[in-house]
Every structure is written in structure tokens, then in C-alpha cells.
Amino acid sequence: xxxxxxxxxxxxxxxxxxxxxxxxxxxxxxxxxxxxxxxxxxxxxxxxxxxxxxxxxxxxxxxxxxxxxxxxxxxxxxxxxxxxxxxxxxxxxxxxxxxxxxxxxxxxxxxxxxxxxxxxxxxxxxxxxxxxxxxxxxxxxxxxxxxxxxxxxxxxxxxxxxxxxxxxxxxxxxxxxxxxxxxxxxxxxxxxxxxxxxxxxxxxxxxxxxxxxxxxxxxxxxxxxxxxxxxxxxxxxxxxxxxxxxxxxxxxxxxxxxxxxxxxxxxxxxxxxxxxxxxxxxxxxxxxxxxxxxxxxxxxxxxxxxxxxxxxxxxxxxxxxxxxxxxxxxxxxxxxxxxxxxxxxxxxxxxxxxxxxxxxxxxxxxxxxxxxxxxxxxxxxxxxxxxxxxxxxxxxxxxxxxxxxxxxxxxxxxxxxxxxxxxxxxxxxxxxxxxxxxxxxxxxxxxxxxxxxxxxxxxxxxxxxxxxxxxxxxxxxxxxxxxxxxxxxxxxxxxxxxxxxxxxxxxxxxxxxxxxxxxxxxxxxxxxxxxxxxxxxxxxxxxxxxxxxxxxxxxxxxxxxxxxxxxxxxxxxxxxxxxxxxxxxxxxxxxxxxxxxxxxxxxxxxxxxxxxxxxxxxxxxxxxxxxxxxxxxxxxxxxxxxxxxxxxxxxxxxxxxxxxxxxxxxxxxxxxxxxxxxxxxxxxxxxxxxxxxxxxxxxxxxxxxxxxxxxxxxxxxxxxxxxxx
Ligand code: ADP
Ligand code: MG
Numbered sequence: 034x035x036x037x038x039x040x041x042x043x044x045x046x047x048x049x050x051x052x053x054x055x056x057x058x059x060x061x062x063x064x065x066x067x068x069x070x071x072x073x074x075x076x077x078x079x080x081x082x083x084x085x086x087x088x089x090x091x092x093x094x095x096x097x098x099x100x101x102x103x104x105x106x107x108x109x110x111x112x113x114x115x116x117x118x119x120x121x122x123x124x125x126x127x128x129x130x131x132x133x134x135x136x137x138x139x140x141x142x143x144x145x146x147x148x149x150x151x152x153x154x155x156x157x158x159x160x161x162x163x164x165x166x167x168x169x170x171x172x173x174x175x176x177x178x179x180x181x182x183x184x185x186x187x188x189x190x191x192x193x194x195x196x197x198x199x200x201x202x203x204x205x206x207x208x209x210x211x212x213x214x215x216x217x218x219x220x221x222x223x224x225x226x227x228x229x230x231x232x233x234x235x236x237x238x239x240x241x242x243x244x245x246x247x248x249x250x251x252x253x254x255x256x257x258x259x260x261x262x263x264x265x266x267x268x269x270x271x272x273x274x275x276x277x278x279x280x281x282x283x284x285x286x287x288x289x290x291x292x293x294x295x296x297x298x299x300x301x302x303x304x305x306x307x308x309x310x311x312x313x314x315x316x317x318x319x320x321x322x323x324x325x326x327x328x329x330x331x332x333x334x335x336x337x338x339x340x341x342x343x344x345x346x347x348x349x350x351x352x353x354x355x356x357x358x359x360x361x362x363x364x365x366x367x368x369x370x371x372x373x374x375x376x377x378x379x380x381x382x383x384x385x386x387x388x389x390x391x392x393x394x395x396x397x398x399x400x401x402x403x404x405x406x407x408x409x410x411x412x413x414x415x416x417x418x419x420x421x422x423x424x425x426x427x428x429x430x431x432x433x434x435x436x437x438x439x440x441x442x443x444x445x446x447x448x449x450x451x452x453x454x455x456x457x458x459x460x461x462x463x464x465x466x467x468x469x470x471x472x473x474x475x476x477x478x479x480x481x482x483x484x485x486x487x488x489x490x491x492x493x494x495x496x497x498x499x500x501x502x503x504x505x506x507x508x509x510x511x512x513x514x515x516x517x518x519x520x521x522x523x524x525x526x527x528x529x530x531x532x533x534x535x536x537x538x539x540x541x542x543x544x545x546x547x548x549x550x551x552x553x554x555x556x557x558x559x560x561x562x563x564x565x566x567x568x569x570x571x572x573x574x575x576x577x578x579x580x581x582x583x584x585x586x587x588x589x590x591x592x593x594x595x596x597x598x599x600x601x602x603x604x605x606x607x608x609x610x611x612x613x614x615x616x617x618x619x620x621x622x623x624x625x626x627x628x629x630x631x632x633x634x635x636x637x638x639x640x641x642x643x644x645x646x647x648x649x650x651x652x653x654x655x656x657x658x659x660x661x662x663x664x665x666x667x668x669x670x671x672x673x674x675x676x677x678x679x680x681x682x683x684x685x686x687x688x689x690x691x692x693x694x695x696x697x698x699x700x701x702x703x704x705x706x707x708x709x710x711x712x713x714x715x716x717x718x719x720x721x722x723x724x725x726x727x728x729x730x731x732x733x734x735x736x737x738x739x740x741x742x743x744x745x746x747x748x749x750x751x752x753x754x755x756x757x758x
Contacts, residue, residue, distance in 0.1 A: 037261045038749050044257035045753075050293045051355060053300045065310035067115065069108055069196075070188040077107040089185045091240075093221070096185065101153030108189060109138060109151035112196040120151060122159045122181040123197040125212040126166040127623045129513055131342050132202075134161050135195050156198060157183050166202075167626070168210055169619025179204045184213065187339045190309050192347075199339050208616050212515035213335070218611040219519045220334055222526035227380055227388065227404070230529050233536065233546060234400040240383040243522050246331030246502075247341045248315075250372035250510050251348070252324050252360040253295060258749045259358035263642060268635045269362040269427070269511075272727070273642065275735040276368040277752035281321050289318045294355070295325065302344075302351040303327070309347070311340045321369040322755040331377060331502075334522065338514050341374070345511075361511040364430035366751060367731070371431040372510035373438075376517055379502040380404060380525075390501035395472035399550065402457070402477060403532075406554045406561075408503060409444055411528035412496060413561035415520070415605070416442040417585060417596040419496070419505075422520040424593035424624070426631035428509035432588070438495030438507040440593075441579045441586045443566040445494035451567060453477060457551070458558045471547065493570035523611050532557075590628050591716035597621045625716040629706075632719040636703055639730055640696045646747045647734050648689055654741045655685045685740055688733040695733075699726040 056063070065072070074083055082103045088094045096104075112120070119135040126132050140150040159181045166179070181200035189198045202211035209215050220243055227241035259265050264272040291299070299316050306313045312330040319326045329340065345361060352359045364371035380388040386397075388404040412419055419442050423432070432440040446454070456476040472478040491497055495507035508517045532553065539549035563582040568575060576586060587593045596602055598614075598621045606612040612620070662678050665671070702725070706718035738746060 036745070036747060038747055038753075041255075041257040041261035041749060042753060045255040048255065048294065048356060051297050053297045056304070060307055063304075064307050067191040067308045068188050068310035069111055069190065070310055073111055074104075074107075074188075077111050078104065082107075086185060096157070098153055101157045101183075103153070105151045105153045105156040108156065108196065108198075109149060112189075112191055113138060113149055115191055116194055117191050117196045118194050120155075120196040120198065122161065122183075122200040124181050124200045124202040125342065125513060125515065126202055126210060127169075127212065127620065128167060129511070129627070131346060132161075132166070133195070133197065159200070166210060167623045168204065169622035169626075179210050184217070184335070186217075186333075187336050188310070190343070192309070192343070208619070209612065212338075212513050212519075215606075215612050215616075216338065216515045216519045216522075217335060218609065219523040219526065222609045222611065223380070223522040223529070226526040226529035226533070229533050230403065230407075231382060231388070231400070233550065234397070234403075235382075235384065235386075237384050238382045238386070241388065242381050242383075243334045243518070244331045244379050244381050244387075244502075245334040245337035245514065245518060246329060246377040247337060247508075247514055248326055248328040248375040248377070249341065249344065249361075250319055250324060250326045250374065252321070252362075252365050252372065253298070253352070253357045254323065254360060254754050256353070256356040256358050258754050261749045262754070264635075264638045265358070265360070265365070267638050268631070269360065270365045270430075270635075271367070271751075271754075272635055272639045273647075273731055273734040273738070273748060274366065274751040274754075275738045277750070277755060279322075279752070279756070280369050291316070291318055291325075295357075298352060298355040298357055299325075299327070301355065302348050305347055305351060306344055309340075309343060311344055313344070319370070319372075321366070324370060324372065331379075334378075334518050338518065341514060363425070363427035363509040363511060366755065368751075369755075373431065373506060374508045374510045374512060374514060376505040376508045376514050376521075377499070377502045378505060378518070378521060387501050389498075389503065395478035398472060398477045399547065402453075402554060403550060405446075405450070405498070406454070406557050407528050407532055408525060409446070409564065410532075410557040410561045411524040412442065412444055412521075413564040414528070415524040415601075416564060417587070417593075418520050418524060418602055418605075419517075420585070420587055421593050421596045422517040423505075423507050423509060423512065424590045425509055425512065426590060426628045426635075427511055428507075429588070429590050431509065432507060438493065439570050439575070439586065440588050441570070441576070441584050442495055442507075442564070443570065443575075443579065443584065444503075444564050445491040445497040445567060445570075446565055447491075447498060448567060450498065451565065454558050454562070454565075458555050458562075460555075475551065491567065491570070494566070495570065519611065523606065523609065526609065527605055589717075589720050591625060591713060591720050594621060594624050594628075594716075595713075597624070622712055625712045629712070629716050629719050632724055633703065635727070636699055636723050639727065640700060642748070643692050643696050643730060643734065647737060648692060650745050650747055651685055651689055651737050651741055654745060655682055655689075657742070658682050658685075681740065685737065688737050688740075692730060692733050695726050695730050699723060699730070702726065 074086060078086065082100055085096065085100045086104060089096045119137050121133040121135045123131060123133050138149045138151055139147045141147050161179065161181060179202055181202050184199045184201055187199035189196055201214040201217065203214060204210050223243050224241050228238060231238035231241060262271060264270065303313050312332065313327055314330050315328040317326055331337065332340065348359045361372065382388060388400065391401045392398055420440065432438065453476060460475055497504045497506060505517055505521065508514055535553050536549050540546055564584065566575065579586060598617050603614050603617055606617060607614060658678055659682060662675060665675050702722040706715050706723055709715040709718060
């Protein structure tokens with residue numbers, strides 16, 4: 034076959050800009066039409082059934098059998114009226130993707146005719162054969178059954194012609210096998226704990242909801258070019274490729290005009306997303322060439338995560354129609370920016386307040402500061418867990434590289450709030466009076482005015498306060514945010530529980546409420562301020578400074594994951610029933626295995642490409658040069674020119690030798706690692722030894738790419754993948 038690269042390039046260059054199929058009418062005309070949400074439920078359920086479901090959603094009450102039957106029946110009628118033929122329990126196994134097994138609605142009657150059927154029992158619970166999903170040893174194949182259970186807080190939706198019902202996935206013995214089950218528990222905890230603390234300030238607050246707005250970064254590559262890169266297909270990232278002459282150095286891509294072909298893709302997937310009730314609002318070019326971002330308006334965390342997973346799925350499907358491939362990998366291309374999923378997070382009350390938004394009323398600012406400082410304290414005390422929650426093979430390339438937040442967990446709060454905390458900490462005796470003087474004396478009466486000027490942004494911080502929310506920027510672009518959100522909400526819930534205990538104890542001793550709160554917050558500032566950092570998180574000085582402050586910089590994934598099973602984490606998650614010790618051990622094992630497999634695949638792809646693509650091409654070109662050299666000598670041309678040729682041939686053979694040695698050594702390292710029975714030990718070997726060869730191998734291949742005739746180079750080059758549209 035002729036060089037696949039040139040075939041692919043030809044296909045990619047002859048693409049037309051497709052006609053956008055999304056209608057131009059108002060979004061409100063079609064928003065959420067494929068969702069069995071509140072509106073559809075109100076229209077399709079009896080008042081009584083609707084009330085019961087609503088209570089289950091808002092208060093977590095149980096749904097009885099009759100209600101489930103009624104909901105199932107209404108759901109089925111609604112779905113079939115929209116041409117759905119199948120239904121599925123949609124869940125989030127620990128593979129990281131979402132899973133679904135479609136069942137048809139119809140059932141055959143004894144007389145041979147068919148009817149459409151969907152019972153309450155099928156809505157509420159299913160038993161997919163779970164033996165092929167990772168369980169970290171919890172579920173051996175003898176008890177392969179796991180079951181999925183309906184999560185009524187996330188509405189059912191129609192995808193293609195399938196009714197999808199969001200569910201949790203649990204083993205037969207009750208352990209969580211998915212991301213959603215522990216997340217829901219952590220969200221329950223933070224609700225309970227935050228509501229209790231809110232009671233100090235506002236008796237009307239009876240419910241607190243954690244909110245999430247995930248900004249999703251991604252790359253687009255023409256599908257034909259993607260198909261000509263085995264590394265992209267198998268590892269999701271390019272393991273080789275010399276940096277193009279023009280990368281992102283001109284800084285001309287960020288917020289630049291969106292290419293027409295890309296815009297058509299965006300309009301199409303946004304249309305589908307909007308019909309599925311996802312509030313997608315923002316789209317723009319990102320920093321790197323061919324990198325883009327989309328962001329929804331924030332929603333309740335559980336729903337936002339379901340939507341984000343569905344969005345990624347949807348984008349991949351729509352991209353096929355547009356002959357693109359979406360890359361969600363954290364670092365698909367070396368030398369240019371990687372992709373993250375910025376998790377904007379806050380806490381909202383049933384009274385419509387954002388607990389992390391400063392207020393114009395000084396009194397409310399004590400409530401703001403209470404939550405603000407408790408976040409800082411929680412993240413300070415559990416920084417390692419925050420780091421572990423974002424650890425993955427893909428994100429390992431990003432964290433600590435010179436464009437993404439470092440592997441050191443720190444918090445950026447902006448100079449104004451830094452000053453507020455400083456003042457608060459250093460103020461002497463607090464005098465509580467009837468007026469608002471106390472707040473003025475403390476310097477917390479003017480926060481909002483200052484914060485309105487929200488230019489104070491720090492893009493190098495892994496966890497930044499951005500005016501009315503925190504932005505956890507270190508989450509990987511391909512990640513299920515549930516990991517990060519389970520940890521953040523769990524540590525926040527735990528922190529608020531502790532805070533409440535301390536305040537209550539002080540009040541018991543006769544201290545005035547406000548004084549008790551302020552004193553405890555001041556102490557928290559003292560204890561946690563080492564994690565606050567306003568400077569450049571990418572700088573080497575910060576690494577040194579962080580070490581002086583005792584903050585950890587954990588670069589490797591296997592090491593970062595350790596904390597999931599240490600005593601403090603086991604205690605924390607166990608205390609609130611979020612994850613048991615057994616579940617944590619299982620998850621730890623699964624994450625390590627996942628890491629091992631990813632590195633193993635990358636290493637194999639590298640070896641194959643070197644041996645089957647790169648070396649044969651280099652040898653061929655080397656032969657061309659040596660024949661040329663011989664011919665020159667024959668006609669009597671010798672001197673500088675032939676010496677240059679000899680040097681080039683030597684360079685090429687030097688790289689080939691190094692490659693052959695390195696690939697062989699890497700294969701040996703893999704064998705050694707594979708023979709290690711202990712999973713953590715194996716992961717460490719993959720991290721330190723196998724991965725240790727990657728840079729050297731890549732260096733040689735990228736050098737050869739520059740030396741070998743372009744006509745022969747088999748792998749699509751960076752400049753082609755990143756700049757051809
Ligand atoms: P940026 O400048 O970081 O892009 P945006 O204002 O575009 O900031 O917001 C980014 C994301 O933050 C959006 O998804 C937005 O809905 C979300 N967001 C805003 N307020 C909150 C909140 N209270 N809780 C959670 N997310 C929020
Ligand atoms: Mg942002």
C-alpha cells in the first residue's frame with residue numbers, strides 16, 4: 034500500500050464544510066425535549082405520582098412499587114412516542130466510560146403477538162452480568178452479579194432511540210462498583226453538614242446543594258489523519274511527532290475565530306446536547322492549535338457529571354458525522370498545551386444563595402467567610418487526597434508540565450481576600466456590638482465591592498477562587514469528575530461537621546456565637562494558610578517554596594494513589610459511609626491496574642511503531658544516502674559534501690542503534706514488571722522503568738523524522754494533524 038499518510042492527507046484536504054443540521058430557531062423551542070425531566074413528568078404523571086417522585090428527588094424519600102410502576106409506564110409511553118424502541122440502565126463503571134445494555138421494550142405474548150412493556154421493577158433495578166467490569170477483587174466470578182438501581186435525581190433521557198435511565202452500580206454484596214454511588218453519599222454529607230452550619234446564620238436554609246460547572250477542553254483531528262496514527266487509535270495520544278515550526282508560540286489561537294468546519298461540528302453537537310437538557314453555553318478556541326473548549330451553565334453536581342459524561346459520548350458520535358475525531362486525552366501532543374476539565378464548584382442553598390459569593394451585607398459575609406475558610410482548611414488538611422483524586426496515566430503528563438497546574442496542591446484566593454484573611458487572623462480582641470461595627474472592625478464589610486473587579490485571576494493554580502466559586506483546574510479532560518467531586522465534597526462535609534462541633538462546644542461554654550465562629554476561623558487561617566499561594570505555580574521557585582512549607586509535590590500516579598488507602602482516608606470515608614475500607618482497597622487496585630494497562634499499551638505501541646514503521650523507513654533512506662555516496666565516489670566527487678553525507682548516515686545509524694537497544698530494554702523492563710505479582714510494585718515499575726524509556730525513544734524518532742525524506746515518513750506529522758482542517 035502506498036504511504037497511508039499521503040492518502041489520509043489527501044482525504045483530509047478535500048473535505049467540504051458540511052451543512053449544519055441544527056435549526057436556527059430559539060433554543061427554548063427544543064431545549065430538554067429528549068429528557069423525562071420535571072416538565073415531562075408533570076405532563077405525563079398523575080398529580081399524586083408526580084408528588085411522590087418529586088419528594089424522592091428533593092428529599093431522598095423511597096419510591097414504592099406502585100409509584101415505580103406508574104412512572105415506568107409513563108416513561109415508556111413518552112419514550113415510544115419519541116420513537117425509542119429500547120431502554121437501558123445507564124451507569125458509570127470504574128472503567129471510566131459509561132456503560133449501557135439495551136433491552137427492547139416489546140415483549141412477545143403467548144399468542145405470538147408483541148406488546149410494548151416496561152414495568153416498575155425493570156425501571157428500579159436491573160442485573161447486568163457484571164463480571165466483565167472492574168471490581169478490584171470485590172466480585173469474583175462466582176458471584177458475578179451486580180445490580181443497577183435507578184437514580185431518580187438524574188432524569189432519564191433518550192439517546193439515539195434508546196431510553197437511558199441513570200443508575201448506580203452495586204455489587205450483589207452491596208459494595209459500590211461505580212463512580213456515582215459514593216458521589217451521591219458525599220453530596221448527601223455536604224448537604225447535611227453545610228445546612229447545619231447555615232443554621233447559625235439563616236434559619237430558612239434547610240438544604241444545601243453542591244454545584245458544578247465543568248469546562249471541557251478537547252482537541253479535534255481529521256478522522257482520516259487520526260486513522261493513520263496507530264498511537265492515537267490505541268493510546269489516545271501521539272507517542273512520537275516532532276514539534277511543528279508553528280505551534281502555539283504566536284498565541285493566535287486562543288479565542289480566535291473558530292474554523293467553519295469546527296463551528297459546524299460545535300453547532301451540531303450543541304443542538305443535540307440542548308435537546309438532552311444540557312445547558313451548553315460557551316464555546317471557544319483554546320490555547321493550542323486545534324484545541325477547543327465548551328462549557329455548560331453549572332448544575333447540581335450529580336446531574337452536571339451525568340451531563341458531562343453524556344456530552345463526551347455525544348461529541349464523539351457527532352464528530353464521526355463530521356469526519357473528526359475528538360481527543361479527550363490530557364496530553365495528546367507533546368510540546369503544546371494539554372487538556373483539562375476545570376471543575377467550577379460551589380454550594381448553593383434552597384433560599385437561592387451561593388455560599389461562596391461575598392455579599393453586600395456585612396453580616397452575610399461572616400457566612401461567606403465561614404464557608405470560604407472551611408474550604409481552605411479542608412483542602413489543606415486533605416491536599417493529598419485532592420491530588421489522588423485527579424491522578425491518572427494521562428494526567429501525569431499534564432501535572433507539573435510547564436503549562437498545567439503543578440502536582441503541588443495549593444489554593445489561589447486573590448490579593449484582596451488574602452488581605453481579608455490576614456486582617457482577620459491578626460485582629461485582637463473582637464467586640465461584638467449591636468450594629469455592624471464588628472464586621473467593619475474585622476474588615477469583612479467591604480468584600481464584595483473589591484471582588485467585583487474580578488480581573489485577579491491566576492491560571493497557574495490547581496485550585497483557584499474565582500469570585501463566587503472555586504475552580505479545581507487540575508482535573509484531567511478525560512476524567513469522570515465524580516472522583517474529584519466525591520473527595521472535595523466529602524472533605525468539605527467532614528470539615529463542616531468538625532467546625533460545627535467546635536462552635537457548639539464554644540457556645541456551650543458561654544461564648545457568643547459570632548465570637549466563637551470568628552475565633553475558630555482565625556485559628557483555621559493560621560493552621561491552613563501554608564496552602565495559599567498567589568504566585569506563579571509553574572515556576573521552579575514555587576517548587577522550592579512549597580517544599581519549605583511542607584507541601585507535597587507528588588509527580589507519579591502510583592505514589593499519588595497511595596493516600597486512598599491510608600489510615601486517615603479510610604477513617605474519613607468510613608465515618609460517613611461513603612466508601613468502606615474494602616471498597617477503597619478495590620478502587621485503589623483498579624486505579625493502579627488502569628495505570629499499568631495504559632502505560633503497557635503506550636509502551637507496546639511505541640515498540641511496534643519503532644520496529645515496523647520508523648526503523649524500516651530510516652534504513653531505506655540510509656540506503657538512498659549510501660548509494661548516493663558510492664556513486665559520488667565513483668565519479669570522483671569527494672570532500673565536504675560527501676563528508677556531510679557520511680555524517681548524516683552516521684547520525685541515522687546512531688539513532689537506529691539507540692532505538693533498537695532501547696526498545697529491547699523497554700521490553701525487558703515490561704517483562705520484569707509483568708512478573709511482579711504485587712499491583713503497586715508493578716505500577717511503580719511501569720512508572721519508573723518502562724516509562725523511563727519513553728523520552729529517549731521519542732527523542733530518536735523525532736530526530737529521524739527531521740532527517741528522513743518527507744516522501745517516505747509513514748506517520749502523519751504534527752504540522753499536518755494540528756494545522757490541516
Ligand atoms: P471562566 O472565566 O473560568 O471561563 P465562567 O464564568 O465562564 O468562567 O464560568 C465557568 C464555569 O463556572 C461555567 O460552567 C459556570 O456555569 C460555572 N459557574 C458559575 N457559577 C458557579 C457556581 N456557583 N457553582 C458552580 N459553577 C459555577
Ligand atoms: Mg474557568
